[in-house]
Amino acid sequence: MSKIHVLLAEDELALGMIIQESLESRDFKVSLCENGQIAWDSYQKNKPDILVLDVMMPKKDGFSLAAEIRKIDPYTPIIFLTSKSQTEDVVKGFGIGANDYVRKPFSMEELIVRIKAHLDKLRTRQNQSDWIALGKYEFHPTKQVLKLDESETPLTARESQLLQMLLEHANEITDRTLILNQIWGSDDFFNARSMDVFITKLRKKLQGDPEIQILNIRGYGIKLVC
Incomplete structure (x- = not known):
């Protein structure tokens, strides 16, 4: 059985590497991208199972990236990572077509549970x-x-x-x-x-x-x- 492929876009490299290592230790495959443009290129090339996107990123922010993806892909789950103080991000993210959001700081267990839940819903829809x-x-x-x-x-x-x-x-x-x-x-x-x-x-x-x-x-x- 192939590993679940997570595209992780996070410009804080230290945080991104922590998330990547935690997910890979639980048998996920992770493509870590340091900005939105790299993430867009990676999405087009690799077609991941799920996307975890930071909102504030250089070159292409999470909202712009998600909006471009939703024009061609209405189904791949998108989870936004957002600061606790940025409540307006939650509203805007859902408006673009995000499936969920996780507020920083967060536990890896919470993120993993949400990833699995959205992939289960997608499989249910497909089957x-x-x-x-x-x-x-x-x-x-x-x-x-x-x-x-x-x-x-x-x-x-x-x-x-x-x-x-x-x-x-x-x-x-x-x-x-x-x-x-x-x-x-x-x-x-x-x-x-x-x-x-x-x-x-x-x-x-x-x-x-x-x-x-x-x-x-x-x-x-x-x-x-x-």
Whole structure:
């Protein structure tokens, strides 16, 4: 089995080497890049399994790098490393399409747990060709169908994408901006209104099970309760 390949972009060389050594000691393969431009070149050449990006880097910052990657690759997980004081980085990072962030200083165990969790979610998405239990329903992402008893309800491609993303974060809050950027490609006003319409449609299609709820958590995001 091949090792998980982590692209690590960190301009603080001492910290980068500590992270690299810690990950490699746990059987990861790590490409350490000291700035965003080197990281971009490495990404194009090596196609890593996951990216761990510092926000503040010379030549190309983490946000710019992530934005370029998301134009051609909506799936490879991206984790940002950010200072505790830079809360605005978290919001901006999710808006670009990041999957997660880790605040500095952090424990290596926390970073490793997050890396593995996002890779597990990606594998689940890639391997979902069968029915998935969703309360009283069954959901087939590939066929884009909801089934309740013997009755099947077709979903549009976007309804299926939205439901799948919410299901991956079931009983957790999913950031609205993250959903908009990953599914609609932009978090502008019109796409936000469109997403609200699709959420309303999904609620109607799931109303056969009163235990299932799609909640708008004001100021935070969307939560699928099931």
